[in-house]
Amino acid sequence: MIKFGYTILYVEDVEASITFYENAFGFTRKFIAPGNDYGELSTGETTISFASKGLAGQNLPEGFLESSLEDKPFAIELGFITDDVPETVQKATSFGAVLVSEPKQKPWGQVVAYLRDLDGFLIEICTEVEAS
CATH class of the missing domain: 3.10.180.10 (2,3-Dihydroxybiphenyl 1,2-Dioxygenase, domain 1)
Incomplete structure (x- = not known):
């Protein structure tokens, strides 16, 4: 296993x-x-x-x-699921995260935003994907 x-x-x-x-x-x-x-x-x-x-x-x-904030992010991300994307984004940016993309609703209903951490790693903040 x-x-x-x-x-x-x-x-x-x-x-x-x-x-x-x-x-x-x-x-x-x-x-x-x-x-x-x-x-x-x-x-x-x-x-x-x-x-x-x-x-x-x-x-x-x-x-x-x-990884560096001066360079483009790697083609990989950490994904964090939350019920409140805007609040999570606001809190993270208050501690130094860099906003890449504001929260947006995807066609399948999920809300997604992108940040970068202190070392430039890409973080997705999103709601749960609802099974259809």
């Missing part, structure tokens, strides 16, 4: 990233490793993890593409 365990974001400052996600979205800190090179948040069924770019460089000696 395989299950999806976590997503790791390579960030400049693990403590700052975890604090941002706690404040902006209300997630709970699981732990931060000694040295602040790695940490995890409880977000429900799946964990969001953070590794410092220094640790990532040790694990990937050939290098990697770094």
Whole structure:
């Protein structure tokens, strides 16, 4: 059996990233490793993890593409489901998230907005997709 365990974001400052996600979205800190090179948040069924770019460089000696607000976002996003997209967007931007796209209703009824976090990772804030 395989299950999806976590997503790791390579960030400049693990403590700052975890604090941002706690404040902006209300997630709970699981732990931060000694040295602040790695940490995890409880977000429900799946964990969001953070590794410092220094640790990532040790694990990937050939290098990697770094996420940055100065560059376009990667072709991947974190999706957070909420009942109130505008309120969640407002709260996240008050803690430093960058608004990419205002909340919009999709043809299938879902409300979706896009943000970027402190390190430039793309976040979708959306309502649940209703099964038809």
